[in-house]
Amino acid sequence: MKKVVMGANVFRKDFPFFARKLVYLDTAATSQKPRVVLDAMRKFYEISNANVHRGVYGLADEATQLYEGARKTIARFINASPQEIVFVRNATEGINLVAQAWGRANIKKGETILITQMEHHSNIVPWQLLVKEKGANLLVATITKAGELDVLAFEKLLEKKPKLVAFTHVSNVLGTVNPVKELTALAHKAGAKVLVDACQSIAHMHVDVRNLNCDFLVFSGHKLYGPFVGVLYGKKKLLEEMPPFLCGGDMIKEVSFEKSSWNELPWKFEAGTPDVAGAVGLAAAVFYLEGIGLANVERQEVELVEYAFKKLQKIKAVQIYGPKTRAGVISFNLGDMHAHDVSTVLDEQGVCVRSGHHCAQPLMGVLGIPACARISIGVYTTKEDIDKFLAALQKAKKVFRL
Amino acid sequence: MSMYAEVILDYYRHPRNYGKLNHPQIVSHDMNTSCGDEITMQVEVKDNMVADIRFSGKGCAISQAAASMLTEHVMGLSLGEVAKLNKETMLKLVPIDISPMRLKCALLGFKVLKLGVIKALDRGENHEN
Missing domain, CATH: 3.40.640.10 (Type I PLP-dependent aspartate aminotransferase-like (Major domain))
Structure with a gap:
């Protein structure tokens, strides 16, 4: 079993996809595939x-x-x-x-x-x-x-x-x-x-x-x-x-x-x-x-989601949906920007995040929003990915004068 | 060029021809249910021409800015000319590279207006009959 080291991601190299220099934060939609698969x-x-x-x-x-x-x-x-x-x-x-x-x-x-x-x-x-x-x-x-x-x-x-x-x-x-x-x-x-x-x-x-x-x-x-x-x-x-x-x-x-x-x-x-x-x-x-061990996966991901959650919470214009204790995903809106605009501005900086109703239109109604943006992580997601996403979000804020 | 060029943001934050008319002859509305964008177009017709036009709605910057740009373009055109506007002309009004996934945002206002005008023209013909 591989040892999970804090801050480092030993699994990312198992995924050929990351030869593309993209920040992929849409694992909840579909995950990238390891070479063995x-x-x-x-x-x-x-x-x-x-x-x-x-x-x-x-x-x-x-x-x-x-x-x-x-x-x-x-x-x-x-x-x-x-x-x-x-x-x-x-x-x-x-x-x-x-x-x-x-x-x-x-x-x-x-x-x-x-x-x-x-x-x-x-x-x-x-x-x-x-x-x-x-x-x-x-x-x-x-x-x-x-x-x-x-x-x-x-x-x-x-x-x-x-x-x-x-x-x-x-x-x-x-x-x-x-x-x-x-x-x-x-x-x-x-x-x-x-x-x-x-x-x-x-x-x-x-x-x-x-x-x-x-x-x-x-x-x-x-x-x-x-x-x-x-x-x-x-x-x-x-x-x-x-x-x-x-x-x-x-x-x-x-x-x-x-x-x-x-x-x-x-x-x-x-x-x-x-x-x-x-x-x-x-x-x-x-x-x-x-081989990684589900317990290790969970530990690494919980830590990363907590990190992202805390950082996102600090951005004034960001509204997060859902409880503090959560698995894998964080949905949010940025000021009065439409989620698709958030996603597109991030996309222009190489950051892939999902936006829209996430096939949960009735839940959007309950939350009182037409749509939201969402980041979601996997075993290959790094702290650096989250930091790049946060930097891209700051840029979006600036573009939309928030 | 970024899809969020200054001109798009300007039209989004300060939309031209935003609001409602007192006595519009044409009112047309539609939405992109997948993203929640919605637009209403209102047109005052005089001598078969667009004498005045307003749009209202909510949604992403692309949909709202594009709708606003369209209202400026069609002011003074005949209904026949508006009915004949095509997608290419519409997209030329929006001076950015729109990604395929966002095309339907840029085209929402266009779709709403064109359908509203075509319906009005149909009604007009019916009256004449």
């Missing part, structure tokens, strides 16, 4: 490329082994069993899978689904469509002024006996870390199933699905230093009971012109040829992160 994918295509689960020749078996090996790695990473890991395109598809397969079979007229005000569109819209189709209700738990989930309000809404509670582990805007284990226990006590959106936590802290005890969990591989694939975890019993989502090749056991039966878990939910190289790359990313 790129190498693993290249190696797959150059040496082991074949379709999986089909051919009986050695090469096809090799590709299948790599694909299923990747599944095992990811299962181990979040403490699940391989049968409970479904590869999807992205976290959004994972949530849609649950909404369509589990939701359509289980949510009935007049029943309730509970979400929170800090959800990403991907954890709002699939439920909106589902409740519309079923004549069910979508309830929204509020956040406090500090930007944390109002747990009392959440508990109050649980009295409505929702069938499903879906919430994010870490807010992609506020950085708020939700107490997933406690919320899940409360939801279970009320008789609900729980879906956790782990997109913003999976690369920043240890996520253990057995410990959290959630029923479903989704994350995107590309935010975990891997390629553009997604993962859905579901408790085995639930996945077994669910009807399929997409259908066609690979997800079937037997097909006749009259009827079909379904493959075993997890393949029942993987119709068509999957992104094999994507899975292989994601497994390499998991190995990479495990």
